[in-house]
Amino acid sequence: MDPIAKSLKQRSLSAKIETRGRLLTQFCTLLIILLVLAIFGFIATKGIAIFVQDHGSLVDFFTKTTWAPDQTNIHHRPIIGALPMIVGSFAVTLLAVVLATPFSLAAAIFMTEISPKRGNKILQPVIELLVGIPSVVYGFIGLAVIVPAVQKLFGGSGFGILAGTLVLLVMILPTITSMAVDALKAVPRHYREASLALGATRWQTIYKVVLRAAAPGLMTAIIFGMSRAFGEALAVQMVIGNAALMPSSLASPATTLTSVLTMNMGNTVMGTSANNALWTLALLLLIMSLLFNIVIKYLAKRGEL
Amino acid sequence: MKRFPKLFLLGVVLLTVTGCSQTKQQTVTAVGSSALQPLVEAAGEQFSKQNSQAYINVQGGGSGTGLSQVQQQAVQIGNSDVFAEQKKGIQASNMVDHRVCVVAVVPIVNKKVGVDNLTLQQLQAIFMGKIDNWQAVGGPNLAITLVNRAQGSGTRTIFEQQVMQGRPSKKSSEQDSSGMVRQIVKNTPGAISYVAWPYLTKETPALKINGVKLSVASVTNNTWPIWSYEHMYTTKNANNETKQLIDYILSDNFQKHEVRQMHYIPIKQMHYQQDATGKTTRIKVRD
Numbered sequence: 001m002d003p004i005a006k007s008l009k010q011r012s013l014s015a016k017i018e019t020r021g022r023l024l025t026q027f028c029t030l031l032i033i034l035l036v037l038a039i040f041g042f043i044a045t046k047g048i049a050i051f052v053q054d055h056g057s058l059v060d061f062f063t064k065t066t067w068a069p070d071q072t073n074i075h076h077r078p079i080i081g082a083l084p085m086i087v088g089s090f091a092v093t094l095l096a097v098v099l100a101t102p103f104s105l106a107a108a109i110f111m112t113e114i115s116p117k118r119g120n121k122i123l124q125p126v127i128e129l130l131v132g133i134p135s136v137v138y139g140f141i142g143l144a145v146i147v148p149a150v151q152k153l154f155g156g157s158g159f160g161i162l163a164g165t166l167v168l169l170v171m172i173l174p175t176i177t178s179m180a181v182d183a184l185k186a187v188p189r190h191y192r193e194a195s196l197a198l199g200a201t202r203w204q205t206i207y208k209v210v211l212r213a214a215a216p217g218l219m220t221a222i223i224f225g226m227s228r229a230f231g232e233a234l235a236v237q238m239v240i241g242n243a244a245l246m247p248s249s250l251a252s253p254a255t256t257l258t259s260v261l262t263m264n265m266g267n268t269v270m271g272t273s274a275n276n277a278l279w280t281l282a283l284l285l286l287i288m289s290l291l292f293n294i295v296i297k298y299l300a301k302r303g304e305l
Numbered sequence: 306m307k308r309f310p311k312l313f314l315l316g317v318v319l320l321t322v323t324g325c326s327q328t329k330q331q332t333v334t335a336v337g338s339s340a341l342q343p344l345v346e347a348a349g350e351q352f353s354k355q356n357s358q359a360y361i362n363v364q365g366g367g368s369g370t371g372l373s374q375v376q377q378q379a380v381q382i383g384n385s386d387v388f389a390e391q392k393k394g395i396q397a398s399n400m401v402d403h404r405v406c407v408v409a410v411v412p413i414v415n416k417k418v419g420v421d422n423l424t425l426q427q428l429q430a431i432f433m434g435k436i437d438n439w440q441a442v443g444g445p446n447l448a449i450t451l452v453n454r455a456q457g458s459g460t461r462t463i464f465e466q467q468v469m470q471g472r473p474s475k476k477s478s479e480q481d482s483s484g485m486v487r488q489i490v491k492n493t494p495g496a497i498s499y500v501a502w503p504y505l506t507k508e509t510p511a512l513k514i515n516g517v518k519l520s521v522a523s524v525t526n527n528t529w530p531i532w533s534y535e536h537m538y539t540t541k542n543a544n545n546e547t548k549q550l551i552d553y554i555l556s557d558n559f560q561k562h563e564v565r566q567m568h569y570i571p572i573k574q575m576h577y578q579q580d581a582t583g584k585t586t587r588i589k590v591r592d
Contacts, residue, residue, distance in 0.1 A: 068456070070393060070456070070457065143488070147492070148492060151492075151493070151494075156450075157450045157478065157489075157493045157496070158492075158493065159478060159489075237481075238485070241478040242455075242478055242479040242480060242481075243476055243477050243478045243479060244476055244479075245476050245477075253477070253478040255479075262481070263455045263479065263480075263481040264455055264456060264457060264481075266365075266366045266367030266369060266370045266481075267367045267368065267369040267370070267455055267456065267457035267458050267459075268369050268457060269369050269372060269373040269376075269392060269393065269394035269395055270373050270377075270394070271394055272393045272394035273393075274393070274456075274457065275394075
């Protein structure tokens with residue numbers, strides 16, 4: 001055959017490379033999907049073992065306040081009242097987010113609307129620095145500074161939800177701020193221009209136009225901060241006191257799902273009810289983070305401008 | 306883009322040179338009890354110096370981890386503060402128990418408490434929550450803050466067996482390491498907790514129990530009531546290096562020096578023995 005016709009009928013080199021590249025990326029994507037499914041399957045089977053294998057009660061898990069999974073009650077069911085840690089987890093998370101949001105929004109507005117130049121030069125590096133600090137350092141500062149301060153102001157041991165909230169506040173502040181900055185930057189320039197042209201002041205423009213337009217993005221930032229706060233283990237564990245008690249005040253020792261999980265994993269034996277109960281906590285954490293992700297996806301969809 | 310193949314090649318060369326050089330080195334991994342960890346680390350270091358064929362890898366993780374890892378044969382040695390029989394889910398009959406030394410557990414308090422002696426009954430009442438002010442035991446008018454170790458931790462198991470004797474302890478703050486316990490007791494007015502002797506420092510005063518001060522002599526003749534063996538569990542078919550390491554720790558020289566220096570009690574000096582139920586009986590000292 002004519003060499004030119006042959007070369008034209010053959011698949012070109014770049015087409016081959018493209019096919020190969022596509023196969024490779026598809027394979028990697030598949031691998032990641034399988035990995036996620038495997039993790040879900042593993043934690044789910046381990047997490048329901050306490051109910052299926054050890055006959056624990058699902059109602060007890062969410063309503064009772066005594067946590068002693070290696071012992072059984074009079075009905076020969078393991079004692080798995082997880083309410084104190086569920087309440088503890090939600091309390092520190094919500095309080096931290098409520099306290100962090102105004103500061104984060106203010107910083108983000110300053111960086112994008114009021115003084116973008118100084119914001120980018122000073123605030124941006126500071127926020128990036130805060131993100132990079134390992135959580136054990138936050139925990140240690142909490143232990144050395146915040147706990148004694150809470151102790152002086154409110155009495156008691158100083159360990160508790162308040163100390164946990166303050167540590168988390170500092171940890172999620174940069175997360176929410178940087179995502180809020182992105183959301184505000186995504187508001188098209190002509191929105192602002194139109195508002196100003198109509199005679200609105202800068203503050204009116206920020207409040208009535210920019211913040212409204214960016215609302216879904218800002219909500220995403222807040223939920224993202226929540227999911228980070230909910231999953232944080234080490235720093236909170238160091239300052240919350242780890243007492244499986246229903247929190248009675250902000251300055252009394254409490255506990256969270258993550259701190260019970262990390263503290264006790266090493267002291268239990270695989271396959272026992274004490275170990276299975278911890279996997280149930282892990283499953284609950286996984287489900288919560290999944291929920292947070294779904295909410296974020298939903299908000300992001302609504303927020304497309 | 307031209308640089309990448311070269312970098313890749315360099316990486317491959319480095320991996321080959323460092324990772325794949327074949328030696329006859331035997332690795333012995335010991336996992337578990339953080340109370341015993343410093344001693345095994347010291348022993349491992351000295352043992353590797355004498356025996357260049359052996360590489361001793363020591364990790365913490367808690368007594369439960371040690372026992373379950375050795376049961377699964379994932380590691381050669383499982384360090385534990387408690388008898389394997391005491392831990393649910395462990396088949397004690399499949400393992401060999403090497404008792405290498407004794408560790409005493411000592412109650413510690415915050416400096417401002419000012420109490421230096423408690424009876425065993427008072428200690429029990431405090432941890433049950435029946436006594437919640439230092440006034441009741443001759444101290445200042447100060448609320449007692451309990452700090453416990455995590456459920457199932459070795460040190461807590463020893464304390465519960467010898468002090469609480471089956472009675473439930475009050476729900477309180479729990480910590481997962483002796484270092485954290487010490488730090489919290491140091492900083493919190495009215496705090497009381499307990500640590501293994503090797504973790505005792507001057508920052509947190511140690512209490513006498515029934516008027517007895519913690520010392521090697523008071524532990525060996527059982528007047529100090531809170532003590533337990535440090536176990537190194539192995540599987541039945543342990544390899545040579547593992548056996549040699551345990552023999553090294555049990556050797557007279559090591560027991561006389563390192564064990565004493567690090568505030569453990571040499572196993573041979575004990576005048577009493579303890580079984581898995583916590584019962585103590587008098588024995589004859591072998592030497």
